[in-house]
Amino acid sequence: MPAPACGGAFIGLQAELYDDVVTHSRANSRPWRPITPGSTESQLLVDDREQGHVPFSVVELDGGTLVGNAVLWGIDTHSRSAHIGLAMRPSSRGKGYGTDVVAVLCHYGFVVRGLHRLQIETLSDNTAMLRSAERNGFVREGVLRSSAWVMGEFLDEVLLGLLAEDWKPDSKG
Numbered sequence: 001m002p003a004p005a006c007g008g009a010f011i012g013l014q015a016e017l018y019d020d021v022v023t024h025s026r027a028n029s030r031p032w033r034p035i036t037p038g039s040t041e042s043q044l045l046v047d048d049r050e051q052g053h054v055p056f057s058v059v060e061l062d063g064g065t066l067v068g069n070a071v072l073w074g075i076d077t078h079s080r081s082a083h084i085g086l087a088m089r090p091s092s093r094g095k096g097y098g099t100d101v102v103a104v105l106c107h108y109g110f111v112v113r114g115l116h117r118l119q120i121e122t123l124s125d126n127t128a129m130l131r132s133a134e135r136n137g138f139v140r141e142g143v144l145r146s147s148a149w150v151m152g153e154f155l156d157e158v159l160l161g162l163l164a165e166d167w168k169p170d171s172k173g
Helices: 008-017 023-026 098-112 126-136
Strands: 051-059 065-077 080-087 117-123 139-150 153-163
Touching: 051 098, 051 126, 065 098, 098 117, 098 126, 098 153, 117 126, 117 139, 126 139, 126 153
Parallel strands: 080 117
Antiparallel strands: 051 065, 065 080, 117 153, 139 153
């Protein structure tokens, strides 16, 4: 499912995910700021030298359509842990891609990178991400009260974790 993004699909993805201030503000802990078209500062551009941040493009298997992006970030090689994040184009939401993407990121984190723990922080009203995480075996570990400043208000975040020994590749059910 993950594959490199390029060309017009990349521009469309940036327009739908990054340039959409509300979507970006709900998905990112950093404040949104405009980026000049064509700038090398885009958060969606891949830097192969960056070891603590591994981005993926989410591509529909049937037609090859770019439907979102995903990332393993904050990779800590000493503690063998990382965080998972993903964003889907509005037209691709509700189709089960999130559950599949979380499964692929778990496989990459646990099998390819040899990590021990994966973690997700998401807004408490993000039922799609909560469902995708829990279908893959993530456990709710806590609520970070009023920890996210989003569009002029503080929102709660849910903290979910999954350990390698608890991961079941077919647990997305």
